[in-house]
Amino acid sequence: MNKLANVEKLKESGMVAVIRRPRPQDIQHIAHALIEGGVGALEITVDTPGVFEMIASLKNNFGGRTLVGAGTVFDAETAKLAIQAGADFIFAPILDLETIRVTNALGKISIPGVMTPTEIVTAYEAGADLIKIFPGNALGTDYIKELQGPLGHIPMMPTGGVTLDNAAQFIRNGAVAIGLGGSLVKKDAIEAGRYEELTHTARQFAHLIQEARK
Numbered sequence: 001m002n003k004l005a006n007v008e009k010l011k012e013s014g015m016v017a018v019i020r021r022p023r024p025q026d027i028q029h030i031a032h033a034l035i036e037g038g039v040g041a042l043e044i045t046v047d048t049p050g051v052f053e054m055i056a057s058l059k060n061n062f063g064g065r066t067l068v069g070a071g072t073v074f075d076a077e078t079a080k081l082a083i084q085a086g087a088d089f090i091f092a093p094i095l096d097l098e099t100i101r102v103t104n105a106l107g108k109i110s111i112p113g114v115m116t117p118t119e120i121v122t123a124y125e126a127g128a129d130l131i132k133i134f135p136g137n138a139l140g141t142d143y144i145k146e147l148q149g150p151l152g153h154i155p156m157m158p159t160g161g162v163t164l165d166n167a168a169q170f171i172r173n174g175a176v177a178i179g180l181g182g183s184l185v186k187k188d189a190i191e192a193g194r195y196e197e198l199t200h201t202a203r204q205f206a207h208l209i210q211e212a213r214k
């Protein structure tokens with residue numbers, strides 16, 4: 001699938017799940033549970049041991065059903081390795097122009113992390129496909145609303161502290177999608193093997209997003 005179609009797929013689901021340092025024995029279960037719940041993009045952070053093998057294996061097992069990406073990517077070299085492993089998108093908490101350039105050159109989705117209006121525009125003009133507003137909840141739902149006047153043409157995705165309590169407001173205030181770590185990829189449920197909790201929570205987020213878009 002080409003990049004633009006993948007961007008649309010990500011926006012349609014409206015959720016990127018941030019999977020940080022999963023145990024190897026859990027990752028396929030986590031992915032399956034989240035996809036069942038309607039998550040259209042799964043991100044594994046690159047501080048995970050064996051992350052590139054995990055990305056390759058998720059692409060192999062679930063590639064037709066979800067996008068698979070690499071997160072917490074700070075540099076272009078790591079982005080390249082992730083894309084070689086099969087990553088569809090590169091997600092970051094920071095803005096690194098070379099990472100955007102390389103990700104674009106390789107035809108993949110670039111989602112850098114930024115905070116200020118100047119950074120948002122810098123990232124967008126450098127070719128970012130979506131802009132991660134980080135840390136989303138610390139900046140607040142009103143921050144996204146205020147940005148819509150001058151920067152409403154730029155697709156924003158608040159991430160960091162997004163929960164069932166504030167997700168709908170972020171969407172109503174103009175976010176095209178949200179990034180979800182701890183509130184969706186729940187460590188206690190995973191450790192106890194209660195993967196159905198992840199599916200259930202993903203469905204709750206999906207419902208909130210759909211309703212907020214009406």
Ligand SMILES: O=C[C@H](O)COP(=O)(O)O
Pocket residue numbers: 018093159160161162179180181182183
């Ligand atoms: O970059 C992504 C964040 O680590 C996710 O934050 P969260 O766990 O508060 O959703």
